[in-house]
Amino acid sequence: MLRRAIAALSLACLFAAGLRLRGRGGTPPERGGWRELTRPPS
């Protein structure tokens, strides 16, 4: 029984580690940023 529980837990950990390593693919795109305020002429 204990061996089965350890085996199931190990399998779950391997699966989770695999998902984490795999991820969704790629670096999230960066959009936007700060720039000095543009102001219309008064």
Place this chain on the structure above:
Amino acid sequence: MSVAIIGVGVVGARVARQLTSSGISVLLHDERRDAQASLARSIRASGLADLTKLDPATTPIVVIATSSPQAPLAKLLLELGHHVICTSDDVEDTRELLELNDTARLEKRILVVGATACPGLSGLLIAELTPRVDTIDEIHVAFHGTGGPGCARQHHRALAGDAIGWHDGEWIDRPGGSGRELLWFPEPLGGKDCYRAELPEPLLLHRSFPDVSRISARMSATRRDRLTARLPMMSPPHAEGGVGGVRVEIRGSLNGERCTEVAGVAERTGIIAGAVAASVAMKLLEVTDSISGVVTLGDGRLNDRALLDDVIRRGITVFEYIGSGA
């Protein structure tokens, strides 16, 4: 014409330096006589021992840069005939200052409430962003950093207090330290976890922008700040905080589509506060007798655009966020 500054801590000293660099004569008053004398020597200003000796004819404007409460002193100075600029960021003190509107109108004097980084510059930034949208529904303000030790103590207390907000036509109360949101400030600050806190911003911004349906204010905090907020400060605050930041976000509609505009500043909080209060003082030196009562930055009564121009001229760089909401 000269400007009197009461309190020569981080903010008061910055205001004094900004005004003297603009050629304005400054009178300094502080209960700490040595600090008063030291700053007076440094910037070649005069010290003032007795506030009742201030003459409104020669010193029409007084900047209060002491710790809160500032309302009792503001009332006294209004009744003596001065225009008063307050830098308080305490909610109860701000409420009492706003209640001095009738006193200020009766004396035909101006009381500027919240002339500092946040509140203060935040109102000017929102006024600057307002023309970019057709209508504003929401204003969300956040800040990071502190000025001097008094400011640090005030912010420590604020995290443990009741955070007020304006929400769909009514005031709401939430626990300080709640409402975590990761907000992005201009570099070098970057992302900071910000939380609701007992801040006067919603009171002042609701006054300046009464048609906006939601207004909130947050301050950055670490896990340690939140855990120790209800305890006395464990270590004495630094003489002056490092680089601070102010961030404003307005949400509204433009041509029928939802839009968001974000602006921010990253600079030492004391420098921002000094520049804002000094700009307001310079503006009050020009003002005619047609304006009186409480003024909040962003309400349009003191030409917010010109005020922001002056703040920028004093070395504060304002940034806008381009792209999706920060």
